[in-house]
Amino acid sequence: MQLSAISFKQGGSKVSRTATASLTPSTDNKPRVGARRKVRVPGRLTWRDSSGTLRFVSVVTCDVSDLDVFVECQVPASIPLYRLVHFQIERGARESNELPVSLRGGKVLSAVYRVGAYRAATGTPHGYALRLLIEPTRRVSPSIAVMN
Numbered sequence: 844m845q846l847s848a849i850s851f852k853q854g855g856s857k858v859s860r861t862a863t864a865s866l867t868p869s870t871d872n873k874p875r876v877g878a879r880r881k882v883r884v885p886g887r888l889t890w891r892d893s894s895g896t897l898r899f900v901s902v903v904t905c906d907v908s909d910l911d912v913f914v915e916c917q918v919p920a921s922i923p924l925y926r927l928v929h930f931q932i933e934r935g936a937r938e939s940n941e942l943p944v945s946l947r948g949g950k951v952l953s954a955v956y957r958v959g960a961y962r963a964a965t966g967t968p969h970g971y972a973l974r975l976l977i978e979p980t981r982r983v984s985p986s987i988a989v990m991n
Contacts, residue, residue: 878908878909879906879907879908879911880906880907880908880941881905881906882904882905882906882907882939882941882942883903883904883905884903884904884932884933884936884939884942885901885902885903885932885933885936886901886902886903886904886914886930886931886932886933886936887899887900887901887902887930887931887933888900888902888914888920888922888928888929888930888971889928889929889950890922890926890927890928890929898920898922900916900917900918900920900922901916901917901918902914902915902916902917902930902970902971903915903917904932905970907941907942907943907946908943909943909945909975910974910975910977911972911973911974911975912930912946912953912972912973912975913959913970913971913972913973914930914970914971914973915959915969915970916967916968916969916970916971919962919965919967920967920968921967921968922955922958922968922971923955924955924956924957924958925954925955925956926954926955927952927953927954927976928952928953928954928955928973929950929951929952929953930946930950930951930953930973930975931946931949931950931951932946932947945975945977946975951975951976951977952975952976953973953974953975953976954973954974954976955971955972955973956972956973956974957971957972958971958972959971959972
């Protein structure tokens with residue numbers, strides 16, 4: 844895609860400004876850590892703001908993986924990037940087989956690692972990407988017993 848701007852004469856010579864923009868997707872996409880699943884279940888975020896006041900907001904999940912979750916806020920909320928939050932799925936929705944085991948148990952300490960697009964009406968983000976701070980499951984390799 845090529846955009847042409849204003850052409851004009853400056854000091855006897857013609858000046859033309861042209862800008863080029865690429866609309867092709869990036870080819871250096873990094874592979875995701877876990878497989879994402881589209882799951883919409885209600886949840887809640889709790890955190891302390893800079894003054895130490897406890898805050899909370901009701902959310903709905905959009906994408907869920909074993910280590911990440913993207914949530915949309917039901918009401919305007921402003922959570923800073925890299926803030927530690929507690930995330931939990933509402934009690935009635937925890938039985939979903941689509942959810943990872945770590946989210947079925949209760950509160951999970953998480954970090955805000957991406958802030959979604961801002962709403963024009965409120966000036967607050969539409970959603971947040973959370974990194975679940977859980978111990979990764981380790982694969983057990985078959986052990987070989989050596990007998991002497």
